[in-house]
Amino acid sequence: MIGQSRVAELELPGAAIEGASTRPAQSYWNESWERLRANRIGMAAGVLIVIMALIAIAAPLFSAVVTHFQPQTIDLGATFAKPGAPHFLGTDELGRDSMTRLIWGGRVTLGVAFLTVAVSLTVGTGVGMLAGYYGGWLDDVLMRLVDTVLAIPAIFLFILMSILFRPTPISLALIIASVGWGNVARLVRGEVLSVKQRDFILATRSIGARDLRLMFRHLLPNVLPVLIVAASLGVGQIILIEAALDFLGLGIQPPTASWGNMLTNAESYFFHSFWLVIFPGVTIFVTVLASNIFGNAIRDAFDPRLK
Amino acid sequence: MTQALLEVQDLHTVFATREGKVKAVDGVSFELNPGETLGIVGESGCGKSVTALSIMRLQRPGKIVGGKVTFKGQDLTKVTESEMRDIRGREMAMIFQDPMTSLNPVFRTGWQVAEPLRLHHGWDSKKALASAVQMLGRVGIPSAAERARDYPHQFSGGMRQRVMIAMGLTTTPAVLIADEPTTALDVTIQAQILDLLRHVNREFGTATILITHNLGVVAGMCKRVIVMYAGRVVEAGPTTDVFANPKHPYTWSLLRSIPRLDAERHEPLKPIEGLPPSLVDLPTGCAFHPRCAFKVERCSRDVPALQPVGDTQLSACWVTQAGAELKGA
Numbered sequence: 001m002i003g004q005s006r007v008a009e010l011e012l013p014g015a016a017i018e019g020a021s022t023r024p025a026q027s028y029w030n031e032s033w034e035r036l037r038a039n040r041i042g043m044a045a046g047v048l049i050v051i052m053a054l055i056a057i058a059a060p061l062f063s064a065v066v067t068h069f070q071p072q073t074i075d076l077g078a079t080f081a082k083p084g085a086p087h088f089l090g091t092d093e094l095g096r097d098s099m100t101r102l103i104w105g106g107r108v109t110l111g112v113a114f115l116t117v118a119v120s121l122t123v124g125t126g127v128g129m130l131a132g133y134y135g136g137w138l139d140d141v142l143m144r145l146v147d148t149v150l151a152i153p154a155i156f157l158f159i160l161m162s163i164l165f166r167p168t169p170i171s172l173a174l175i176i177a178s179v180g181w182g183n184v185a186r187l188v189r190g191e192v193l194s195v196k197q198r199d200f201i202l203a204t205r206s207i208g209a210r211d212l213r214l215m216f217r218h219l220l221p222n223v224l225p226v227l228i229v230a231a232s233l234g235v236g237q238i239i240l241i242e243a244a245l246d247f248l249g250l251g252i253q254p255p256t257a258s259w260g261n262m263l264t265n266a267e268s269y270f271f272h273s274f275w276l277v278i279f280p281g282v283t284i285f286v287t288v289l290a291s292n293i294f295g296n297a298i299r300d301a302f303d304p305r306l307k
Numbered sequence: 308m309t310q311a312l313l314e315v316q317d318l319h320t321v322f323a324t325r326e327g328k329v330k331a332v333d334g335v336s337f338e339l340n341p342g343e344t345l346g347i348v349g350e351s352g353c354g355k356s357v358t359a360l361s362i363m364r365l366q367r368p369g370k371i372v373g374g375k376v377t378f379k380g381q382d383l384t385k386v387t388e389s390e391m392r393d394i395r396g397r398e399m400a401m402i403f404q405d406p407m408t409s410l411n412p413v414f415r416t417g418w419q420v421a422e423p424l425r426l427h428h429g430w431d432s433k434k435a436l437a438s439a440v441q442m443l444g445r446v447g448i449p450s451a452a453e454r455a456r457d458y459p460h461q462f463s464g465g466m467r468q469r470v471m472i473a474m475g476l477t478t479t480p481a482v483l484i485a486d487e488p489t490t491a492l493d494v495t496i497q498a499q500i501l502d503l504l505r506h507v508n509r510e511f512g513t514a515t516i517l518i519t520h521n522l523g524v525v526a527g528m529c530k531r532v533i534v535m536y537a538g539r540v541v542e543a544g545p546t547t548d549v550f551a552n553p554k555h556p557y558t559w560s561l562l563r564s565i566p567r568l569d570a571e572r573h574e575p576l577k578p579i580e581g582l583p584p585s586l587v588d589l590p591t592g593c594a595f596h597p598r599c600a601f602k603v604e605r606c607s608r609d610v611p612a613l614q615p616v617g618d619t620q621l622s623a624c625w626v627t628q629a630g631a632e633l634k635g636a
Contacts, residue, residue, distance in 0.1 A: 028412065028413055028458070199403050199404075199405055199408040199409040200408060200409050200410055200411045202365060203401070203403055203410070203471070204411065204422075205365055205395070206363060206396065206400070206401040207395060207400070207423045207426065207475075208392045208393065208394070208396035208397060208423065208426050208427060209422070209426060210389075210392060218414075221414070222413055
């Protein structure tokens with residue numbers, strides 16, 4: 001029996017006909033999370049990245065407890081040691097422990113990657129939002145700026161910058177982000193242009209919301225999915241760019257270890273100490289692959305139509 | 308006579324397009340009295356919605372280029388944007404045609420309904436939500452407290468329109484503008500939403516502007532109606548008089564084009580011949596004259612003004628202003 005009290009509390013005829021939904025509240029975020037969880041390979045890739053990040057954060061702990069070496073300790077009595085105890089992944093030409101350097105290098109490489117993504121996302125979102133929302137001359141000015149930035153040959157910019165400033169992880173992240181934000185801005189602008197046409201934006205203006213609130217409280221959550229996808233796919237790209245710069249000697253400078261600069265010298269020793277190339281190379285490969293797989297999984301989860 | 312709550316005088320809104328200036332609203336005047344429900348009817352593209360949006364100054368990218376909108380002694384076309392924001396959602400609320408897209412998909416409905424209270428009264432989330440839940444109950448959402456936690460996609464079209472109405476009413480505005488509120492809904496739900504609007508009008512004393520192309524809706528809801536054609540008001544008056552004895556050929560044709568139960572069995576419907584004119588390139592004289600069955604020579608030359616015709620109605624037509632009756636095949 002339908003509770004009579006409930007019928008009585010209705011003020012209006014006909015309201016009971018439509019009835020209440022019995023489905024539990026499922027937000028967009030919940031549903032996306034469910035889809036993501038169901039994607040096992042994607043989840044495995046995500047977990048791998050999280051583990052890498054955790055190991056990188058805990059690098060000093062690993063140094064002290066697991067490998068018992070410091071990343072910059074030179075031991076000329078143990079150069080080119082083969083993988084095995086006590087150097088699990090061998091040593092380089094100066095006798096530095098590869099595994100320790102790999103872990104500390106992860107700190108730098110992953111740190112630069114995440115910082116770069118964070119900076120380009122913040123700047124790109126701001127610019128894309130303003131351009132897309134206001135349109136008109138502001139859109140023209142900002143988008144021509146983006147065109148200009150994206151037309152700069154990045155590799156020459158990086159070379160120039162690394163001559164002007166000695167690259168540290170933070171300056172390197174800012175340099176890479178200084179061209180990376182352009183693509184994010186374009187992406188966000190496109191998304192804002194489509195979302196702002198929808199009635200709920202007009203409805204929100206009709207209740208008296210000011211522009212900033214409309215943009216960042218009401219519009220931004222609708223753009224967030226593309227940002228999350230861009231972020232997760234971006235990490236892999238940035239790692240590759242950063243590794244290339246380090247390899248060329250334009251990025252993080254020795255003796256600080258990074259995955260890229262560990263390869264710089266290793267190439268000369270490839271034929272008698274292949275592990276010096278293999279381990280950093282495989283680490284970069286696996287991390288970028290995991291980041292791309294995870295990024296795709298996130299995209300599929302947030303926007304099943306794209307699959 | 309009572310003081311009008313909202314008075315629109317000679318409003319002009321234009322859109323700049325590649326083909327030229329579109330005069331979407333071209334000299335519209337009417338007033339809305341406290342507590343009344345006024346109907347605005349007309350075909351698609353005749354400027355009904357733009358008129359409504361212009362009143363709230365939401366006509367972007369259109370531009371209001373002339374006229375006055377007087378509300379509580381202020382000319383809304385002159386107030387600053389921040390004063391206008393204070394009026395939107397506090398003094399005037401609007402409901403839109405498609406309830407499927409007029410709620411933000413990423414927020415819980417309770418949060419959205421509470422938004423005007425947070426914006427205008429500065430209430431904290433908890434207080435605003437409690438009030439929103441109460442309002443959801445009052446517009447006929449069953450188990451409002453639970454439903455407030457649901458997202459828009461979990462509601463049916465009719466329920467979403469109730470949510471929109473609740474959002475409009477939280478701040479008990481003086482004017483509610485309903486822009487084709489039932490067009491996107493199926494017939495049984497239309498009746499429920501119209502019931503709700505009637506109830507809201509009685510209960511809250513909210514003056515309502517009901518925009519529709521459905522003459523039946525106007526007949527059931529509004530004491531007074533204005534008929535628009537090509538951005539202008541062509542006829543205005545009490546609904547019963549306008550329907551019984553239309554004083555403009557456009558109204559006359561509209562009324563003949565709806566199915567009637569008392570018509571002869573095989574009598575075909577009589578559509579209005581031709582299409583509404585392009586607003587970029589209006590015909591000279593009366594915009595309706597190319598489709599008009601009563602046109603005289605003057606109609607293609609001069610634009611008729613809205614003048615009293617008969618005791619209660621206003622009409623912009625040379626023929627009826629000259630005293631002729633609209634009768635015909």
